[in-house]
Amino acid sequence: xxxxxxxxxxxxxxxxxxxxxxxxxxxxxxxxxxxxxxxxxxxxxxxxxxxxxxxxxxxxxxxxxxxxxxxxxxxxxxxxxxxxxxxxxxxxxxxxxxxxxxxxxxxxxxxxxxxxxxxxxxxxxxxxxxxx
Numbered sequence: 001x002x003x004x005x006x007x008x009x010x011x012x013x014x015x016x017x018x019x020x021x022x023x024x025x026x027x028x029x030x031x032x033x034x035x036x037x038x039x040x041x042x043x044x045x046x047x048x049x050x051x052x053x054x055x056x057x058x059x060x061x062x063x064x065x066x067x068x069x070x071x072x073x074x075x076x077x078x079x080x081x082x083x084x085x086x087x088x089x090x091x092x093x094x095x096x097x098x099x100x101x102x103x104x105x106x107x108x109x110x111x112x113x114x115x116x117x118x119x120x121x122x123x124x125x126x127x128x129x130x131x132x
Contacts, residue, residue, distance in 0.1 A: 004131065007021040007022065007023060018107070027073075028068075032064060033127065034126065035056045037053075037055035037124065038059065038119070044121035048093075049081070053090070054097045057097060057101040060077075060128055061101050061102070064130055067130075069130045075129050076109070077128045078109075079126055080124065081112070082123050082124075083123060
């Protein structure tokens, strides 16, 4: 799944859907710009957290592949949401969508609640770092 070494700190709670730390294998570092649920025209699509996550995650993978990488090359993902409670409420829907785009690869992940994103209709934005 990944060439990178996932590290689980024994004194921390077991990670679910993320890694405590990732030691990147040698390679080129790819910093992925924030991706929202923009379609190819620049319009935000989707009215739910899950619908927007699906599009944003697909956009992350598209940008990563354009840079020569694959989802298993991700070492970290930052998730910015305008409604943390809505994100938590959508977790049952988000898990299958994560696996659709990233497989069962869980890099270091952080969730940030923010007041707003650049596009007022956007509920979620994903950023990532990969080593290819």
